[in-house]
Amino acid sequence: xxxxxxxxxxxxxxxxxxVFDDIRAKRGTDFVNNFWRxxxxxxxxxxxxxxxxxxxxxxxxxxxxxxxxxYIAVSVAHGCSYCIHSHTAAARAKGMTEAEHAELVAxxxxxxxxxxxxxxxxxxxxxxxxxxxxxxA
Amino acid sequence: xxxxxxxxxxxxxxxxxxVFDDIRAKRGTDFVNNFWRxxxxxxxxxxxxxxxxxxxxxxxxxxxxxxxxxYIAVSVAHGCSYCIHSHTAAARAKGMTEAEHAELVAxxxxxxxxxxxxxxxxxxxxxxxxxxxxxxA
Amino acid sequence: xxxxxxxxxxxxxxxxxxVFDDIRAKRGTDFVNNFWRxxxxxxxxxxxxxxxxxxxxxxxxxxxxxxxxxYIAVSVAHGCSYCIHSHTAAARAKGMTEAEHAELVAxxxxxxxxxxxxxxxxxxxxxxxxxxxxxxA
Amino acid sequence: xxxxxxxxxxxxxxxxxxVFDDIRAKRGTDFVNNFWRxxxxxxxxxxxxxxxxxxxxxxxxxxxxxxxxxYIAVSVAHGCSYCIHSHTAAARAKGMTEAEHAELVAxxxxxxxxxxxxxxxxxxxxxxxxxxxxxxA
Amino acid sequence: xxxxxxxxxxxxxxxxxxVFDDIRAKRGTDFVNNFWRxxxxxxxxxxxxxxxxxxxxxxxxxxxxxxxxxYIAVSVAHGCSYCIHSHTAAARAKGMTEAEHAELVAxxxxxxxxxxxxxxxxxxxxxxxxxxxxxxA
Amino acid sequence: xxxxxxxxxxxxxxxxxxVFDDIRAKRGTDFVNNFWRxxxxxxxxxxxxxxxxxxxxxxxxxxxxxxxxxYIAVSVAHGCSYCIHSHTAAARAKGMTEAEHAELVAxxxxxxxxxxxxxxxxxxxxxxxxxxxxxxA
Numbered sequence: 172x173x174x175x176x177x178x179x180x181x182x183x184x185x186x187x188x189x190v191f192d193d194i195r196a197k198r199g200t201d202f203v204n205n206f207w208r209x210x211x212x213x214x215x216x217x218x219x220x221x222x223x224x225x226x227x228x229x230x231x232x233x234x235x236x237x238x239x240x241x242y243i244a245v246s247v248a249h250g251c252s253y254c255i256h257s258h259t260a261a262a263r264a265k266g267m268t269e270a271e272h273a274e275l276v277a278x279x280x281x282x283x284x285x286x287x288x289x290x291x292x293x294x295x296x297x298x299x300x301x302x303x304x305x306x307x308a
Numbered sequence: 309x310x311x312x313x314x315x316x317x318x319x320x321x322x323x324x325x326x327v328f329d330d331i332r333a334k335r336g337t338d339f340v341n342n343f344w345r346x347x348x349x350x351x352x353x354x355x356x357x358x359x360x361x362x363x364x365x366x367x368x369x370x371x372x373x374x375x376x377x378x379y380i381a382v383s384v385a386h387g388c389s390y391c392i393h394s395h396t397a398a399a400r401a402k403g404m405t406e407a408e409h410a411e412l413v414a415x416x417x418x419x420x421x422x423x424x425x426x427x428x429x430x431x432x433x434x435x436x437x438x439x440x441x442x443x444x445a
Numbered sequence: 446x447x448x449x450x451x452x453x454x455x456x457x458x459x460x461x462x463x464v465f466d467d468i469r470a471k472r473g474t475d476f477v478n479n480f481w482r483x484x485x486x487x488x489x490x491x492x493x494x495x496x497x498x499x500x501x502x503x504x505x506x507x508x509x510x511x512x513x514x515x516y517i518a519v520s521v522a523h524g525c526s527y528c529i530h531s532h533t534a535a536a537r538a539k540g541m542t543e544a545e546h547a548e549l550v551a552x553x554x555x556x557x558x559x560x561x562x563x564x565x566x567x568x569x570x571x572x573x574x575x576x577x578x579x580x581x582a
Numbered sequence: 583x584x585x586x587x588x589x590x591x592x593x594x595x596x597x598x599x600x601v602f603d604d605i606r607a608k609r610g611t612d613f614v615n616n617f618w619r620x621x622x623x624x625x626x627x628x629x630x631x632x633x634x635x636x637x638x639x640x641x642x643x644x645x646x647x648x649x650x651x652x653y654i655a656v657s658v659a660h661g662c663s664y665c666i667h668s669h670t671a672a673a674r675a676k677g678m679t680e681a682e683h684a685e686l687v688a689x690x691x692x693x694x695x696x697x698x699x700x701x702x703x704x705x706x707x708x709x710x711x712x713x714x715x716x717x718x719a
Numbered sequence: 720x721x722x723x724x725x726x727x728x729x730x731x732x733x734x735x736x737x738v739f740d741d742i743r744a745k746r747g748t749d750f751v752n753n754f755w756r757x758x759x760x761x762x763x764x765x766x767x768x769x770x771x772x773x774x775x776x777x778x779x780x781x782x783x784x785x786x787x788x789x790y791i792a793v794s795v796a797h798g799c800s801y802c803i804h805s806h807t808a809a810a811r812a813k814g815m816t817e818a819e820h821a822e823l824v825a826x827x828x829x830x831x832x833x834x835x836x837x838x839x840x841x842x843x844x845x846x847x848x849x850x851x852x853x854x855x856a
Numbered sequence: 857x858x859x860x861x862x863x864x865x866x867x868x869x870x871x872x873x874x875v876f877d878d879i880r881a882k883r884g885t886d887f888v889n890n891f892w893r894x895x896x897x898x899x900x901x902x903x904x905x906x907x908x909x910x911x912x913x914x915x916x917x918x919x920x921x922x923x924x925x926x927y928i929a930v931s932v933a934h935g936c937s938y939c940i941h942s943h944t945a946a947a948r949a950k951g952m953t954e955a956e957h958a959e960l961v962a963x964x965x966x967x968x969x970x971x972x973x974x975x976x977x978x979x980x981x982x983x984x985x986x987x988x989x990x991x992x993a
Contacts, residue, residue, distance in 0.1 A: 172800065173430040174807040174987050175820075202436065206422070209429040213821035216828070219911060220422065226904060227418040232407040237374055238415055241381045245419035245835075247565045248385030250661040250798040252583065253426045254419070255567060256437035259585040270369040272586075273624035276565045278375055280627070281364040282382035282391070284558035285343070285357065287656075289390045291521045291550045292346040293310040293529060293713075299339065300393035302841075302859050309526065311533040311713050312546075350547035353554070356637060363630060382561075384839045387524040387935040389857065392841060396859040409860075410898035413839045417901070421832035424930075428795045428824045430803060430987075439567075439585050446937065447704040448850050448944040449957075476710065480696070483703040487958035490965070493774060494696065500767060501692040506681035511648055512689055518652045519693035519972075522659030524935040527700045528693070530711035544643040552649055555638040556656035556665070559617070559631065563664045566620040567584040573613065574667035576722050576978075658976045661798040663720065666978060670722040683723075684761035687976045691764070695969035698793075702932045702961045704850075704940060721978040750984065754970070757977040768970065775966040780955040785922055786963055792926045793967035796933030801974045802967070804985035818917035826923055829912040830930035830939070833891070833905065837938045840894040841858040847887065848941035 177208040186214035190221050197225070204257060236265040240275050247279050314345040323351035327358050334362070341394060373402040377412050384416050451482040460488035464495050471499070478531060510539040514549050521553050588619040597625035601632050608636070615668060647676040651686050658690050725756040734762035738769050745773070752805060784813040788823050795827050862893040871899035875906050882910070889942060921950040925960050932964050 183191060191203055191211070210217045228238050239262035246254035259272070267275075320328060328340055328348070347354045365375050376399035383391035396409070404412075457465060465477055465485070484491045502512050513536035520528035533546070541549075594602060602614055602622070621628045639649050650673035657665035670683070678686075731739060739751055739759070758765045776786050787810035794802035807820070815823075868876060876888055876896070895902045913923050924947035931939035944957070952960075 209431045244381040249423040251423040260437045277627045280558040280562040283561040284554040286386040286388040287557040288554040294346045300397045417832040417836040420835040421828040424831040425828040483705045518655040523697040525697040534711045560660040560662040568620045574671045691969040691973040694972040695965040698968040699965040757979045792929040797971040799971040808985045834934040834936040848945045
């Protein structure tokens with residue numbers, strides 16, 4: 172299943188190859204997963220996406236393992252099976268334990284449930300939750 | 309906007325009032341937000357949801373602040389404005405800094421983008437990402 | 446909030462007016478809700494949608510109240526607040542009790558939760574659930 | 583495809599085994615489907631989910647067949663293929679006819695269409711549809 | 720995977736066969752794809768859907784290639800893999816180039832990202848964007 | 857409603873101000889819409905998003921009006937009311953006629969309907985639609 176072919180190394184344009192080289196160098200492995208091979212048909216989007224991913228997923232105020240878990244949460248809610256699999260593998264590689272994974276999965280389920288209860292009931296936002304309620308600007 | 313009325317304290321059934329009493333006691337505040345007031349028409353679901361929320365959101369392998377951030381991530385992807393507002397307030401109350409919030413928001417956006425790139429391209433899951441590939445069972 | 450104006454009766458094209466006349470006649474009320482007033486800018490889609498709604502929502506193997514409840518379930522999962530409000534009102538007009546509404550809401554929440562648990566875990570479909578597993582064609 | 587392995591009976595913890603025993607007893611069959619086998623890594627969520635499922639799906643104001651059909655509607659809108667297959671099988675086991683299934687599918691499609699028409703047009707909710715408009719509280 | 724069998728030509732009812740005949744005649748090919756074979760269990764919905772598809776996708780103010788690309792955009796956001804594959808094939812058959820496909824995919828990703836940024840931040844709609852702000856009606 | 861305040865010009869950091877200056881210069885107007893004012897709390901994401909938006913939405917193989925319409929399609933399917941309003945305004949500013957808008961809306965609705973029909977029926981992808989079926993790589 173794919174709407175484009177997955178490019179093999181010998182099929183890459185020079186621009187795409189440069190991104191693959193950087194992915195391999197930064198990750199310290201020769202393995203390049205299918206997402207990048209599908210995206211490589213469009214070197215401009217490939218490059219921009221790889222650069223954004225590095226900017227967003229780098230260690231910062233949040234640690235990389237938590238960032239992967241947030242990525243999983245979004246991917247589940249969007250129903251992206253590929254993304255769930257790849258980021259679950261990434262989270263484990265960054266130290267996510269099975270206990271942490273179990274709690275992550277339970278939160279995703281619970282949030283989905285209350286999200287839909289709230290939506291079904293049409294609950295209006297409490298004033299107390301508005302960030303701008305006391306904004307003097 | 310609401311498909312049910314928001315119950316005021318004097319309108320609660322005894323079963324619903326008992327849950328409200330517990331919410332107030334556990335949270336140490338008299339404030340009960342609209343979600344529970346809408347749900348209070350159905351004391352059975354009110355009670356079950358409150359108990360599940362406590363079981364899932366309690367401190368465990370993950371710390372409560374991270375749990376709230378995961379909740380936000382799911383709620384954004386499901387488009388539940390109420391839930392986003394209430395859990396952003398809760399995350400801040402549990403110590404989420406503005407820098408952490410900014411990173412959370414950036415990850416949600418980035419994940420949404422790659423989720424849809426992957427889906428548009430129909431990328432097949434790499435064997436390396438399957439948990440059961442080496443399962444001896 | 447709207448990306449088009451809501452057409453008042455005197456602003457309707459003859460084609461749109463004919464559909465409004467039919468809506469009023471079939472429903473036995475002069476009230477025409479905002480959905481049709483927004484859609485009236487495009488009489489072709491207005492007419493096709495009204496005809497499809499009648500074909501799909503007419504009494505059949507399922508009774509009209511259950512049909513409205515199914516409509517609500519889909520609308521909640523799609524996050525369409527307008528649709529949730531209009532079809533909750535319609536379901537009540539067709540006899541949905543508060544007890545039935547409470548069960549509907551609880552099922553929507555429960556389904557959302559297990560939907561996301563399943564997706565997070567990547568559970569493969571059991572052979573027993575495939576309609577075509579024993580198809581001799 | 584899975585982010586966790588599917589546990590076989592001999593791999594279950596005592597807590598998970600107790601839930602499996604209860605599933606088998608209540609359902610009157612030895613077959614335990616993959617959802618529970620994936621969830622069994624986390625006995626606490628396994629137990630809570632099984633108990634919630636029983637509470638929500640039990641006969642009540644709505645009959646069990648209708649409950650399964652509502653479950654299908656939500657699962658389709660969330661794009662959970664596993665859930666659609668398992669609950670379609672369950673609905674048939676509880677008496678859903680092919681005519682009822684056809685009407686269910688048509689309603690899901692119709693609701694999806696009007697949900698998105700409404701959202702694209704930004705239609706504001708009619709006052710007539712608000713549950714709280716005449717609330718004297 | 721399917722919740723119904725895919726009907727082969729010899730299994731069609733006369734009503735379904737008439738629709739298949741029309742699909743083949745209008746498209747000028749003997750190939751009838753799986754969507755219609757699954758839908759053929761319900762000749763009424765089969766016929767209505769085929770007629771709607773023709774009405775909506777016919778050349779009009781927008782050219783057919785652009786229409787297919789819009790179809791793809793919606794299908795990606797809904798996570799319908801089948802629809803993405805079939806409409807990507809259709810768009811290519813109607814002249815979509817690889818450069819156009821690459822831009823389509825990039826826009827889908829970008830829109831997903833900003834959609835979720837906006838939702839996470841709860842951004843209120845600017846008055847300047849309301850169609851009805853200056854409506855004298 | 858907002859989870860952050862909307863920054864006014866005098867509240868901007870120098871980094872955010874530089875992006876606002878560029879938005880104003882490129883767009884030739886002093887008006888800066890709320891999206892950027894909410895995002896301005898995080899100058900890094902503000903800058904990256906503005907740069908990505910320019911890269912993706914620039915004239916290319918597809919014309920800017922069509923790009924805005926694709927943006928609307930995705931935004932509707934994700935239920936982002938803000939995005940629908942802002943990009944509908946943008947599409948109109950770039951020449952989208954009311955006839956084109958009407959066709960866009962009809963396609964979004966039709967796609968949503970068939971997306972969900974396909975998902976409900978679990979239709980497997982036809983081999984003819986696979987991009988990689990004849991890939992010699």
